[in-house]
Amino acid sequence: MKTRQFGNTDLFITPITFGAWEIGGEPFYKNMPENDSIALITGAYELGVNFFDTAPVYGFGHSERVLGKAIKKFRDKIVISTKCGLCWKENSIAAIYKDASKKSILGEIDESRKRLDTDVIDLYLVHWPDENTPIGQTIETLESIKAQGKIKHYGLSNFTTLQIKEAAAYGSISALQSPYSMMNLKLENSELPYCIENRIGFQAYSPLHRGVLTDKTIEALRESGQPAINWILDSMTVEKTQQVLDIKEVSMSYGVSFASFVTAWTITQPGITTAIIGTTKMQHIKEAVEGTLITINTEDALTIRNIIKEGNEHGQK
Numbered sequence: 001m002k003t004r005q006f007g008n009t010d011l012f013i014t015p016i017t018f019g020a021w022e023i024g025g026e027p028f029y030k031n032m033p034e035n036d037s038i039a040l041i042t043g044a045y046e047l048g049v050n051f052f053d054t055a056p057v058y059g060f061g062h063s064e065r066v067l068g069k070a071i072k073k074f075r076d077k078i079v080i081s082t083k084c085g086l087c088w089k090e091n092s093i094a095a096i097y098k099d100a101s102k103k104s105i106l107g108e109i110d111e112s113r114k115r116l117d118t119d120v121i122d123l124y125l126v127h128w129p130d131e132n133t134p135i136g137q138t139i140e141t142l143e144s145i146k147a148q149g150k151i152k153h154y155g156l157s158n159f160t161t162l163q164i165k166e167a168a169a170y171g172s173i174s175a176l177q178s179p180y181s182m183m184n185l186k187l188e189n190s191e192l193p194y195c196i197e198n199r200i201g202f203q204a205y206s207p208l209h210r211g212v213l214t215d216k217t218i219e220a221l222r223e224s225g226q227p228a229i230n231w232i233l234d235s236m237t238v239e240k241t242q243q244v245l246d247i248k249e250v251s252m253s254y255g256v257s258f259a260s261f262v263t264a265w266t267i268t269q270p271g272i273t274t275a276i277i278g279t280t281k282m283q284h285i286k287e288a289v290e291g292t293l294i295t296i297n298t299e300d301a302l303t304i305r306n307i308i309k310e311g312n313e314h315g316q317k
């Protein structure tokens with residue numbers, strides 16, 4: 001798979017990233033056998049994917065641990081992003097809290113390196129803005145662990161343009177990881193143009209709107225009873241549900257799965273460096289890879305824009 005430069009860094013990454021939240025299992029998703037997760041990660045690598053995204057909070061350490069086991073044989077061929085600043089007092093969603101303080105990050109980085117069984121993290125992200133810690137303290141801490149060689153680059157996740165600008169006064173921000181999909185274009189107003197202008201790599205998360213933009217039906221997604229999926233289904237108004245059906249209609253003539261079509265669209269939008277695809281199935285990784293091989297023609301791209309314009313205008317920041 002052809003790689004792309006990640007912002008202004010020396011990292012060259014694939015336009016699709018393996019998202020390791022789902023394999024983290026409970027409490028966000030259903031648990032899956034560790035060997036199946038390892039086979040999935042290996043399979044993604046064998047299909048050419050070289051970017052893997054995880055976080056300590058995904059399965060409370062489980063996702064990082066499994067990823068670390070799976071990549072041992074090809075660690076030097078891939079790029080890993082993981083995160084800091086979301087901690088937990090016990091293994092429950094209610095017990096998760098934000099802490100991007102110096103003390104927390106200095107402990108978290110070594111925990112992540114240990115779980116991932118790797119000396120250096122390629123890309124280290126602040127998972128969510130922490131309103132209780134001055135951003136200068138967070139960024140100066142990231143600069144210090146970068147100087148120590150524990151991370152290569154760092155960035156932010158779920159930060160607004162204003163918050164990124166504040167952070168950029170203290171150090172060099174290489175990445176933004178935030179939500180972006182046909183059902184959620186909010187960042188096109190401000191964050192994406194800012195990233196383009198400042199050569200910040202952008203990792204689009206939830207590009208499939210957690211399964212809504214695939215061949216799965218909303219009813220089937222609801223019945224799957226997984227908390228992370230239920231959260232996003234709340235955003236699916238009657239109008240948005242109709243838009244999905246209309247875009248599906250456009251995708252029909254391409255002879256690929258809807259997920260492949262959506263992936264192809266996402267990775268060709270301005271400012272998108274990579275789309276992080278979360279999955280527990282090899283077939284779905286294949287579909288993501290297939291999405292990197294097709295081109296959506298100009299007329300269909302315009303039709304899609306016209307379909308989604310209306311619904312997204314209401315959600316602009």
Ligand SMILES: NC(=O)c1ccc[n+]([C@@H]2O[C@H](COP(=O)([O-])OP(=O)(O)OC[C@H]3O[C@@H](n4cnc5c(N)ncnc54)[C@H](OP(=O)(O)O)[C@@H]3O)[C@@H](O)[C@H]2O)c1
Pocket residue numbers: 018019020021022053054127157158177178204205206207208209210211212214215216229257259260276277278279280281283284285287288
């Ligand atoms: N920084 C942050 O705050 C943040 C937040 C959310 C996510 N993320 C990252 O982004 C990644 C992806 O985002 P996401 O998990 O929110 O959403 P997503 O990738 O849009 O959707 C994932 C869901 O789509 C399904 N899916 C994937 N490919 C499919 C296909 N071809 N056909 C049918 N269903 C398919 C998966 O189910 P199957 O298991 O059945 O494939 C999964 O439940 C995560 O793994 C994580 O690494 C980061």
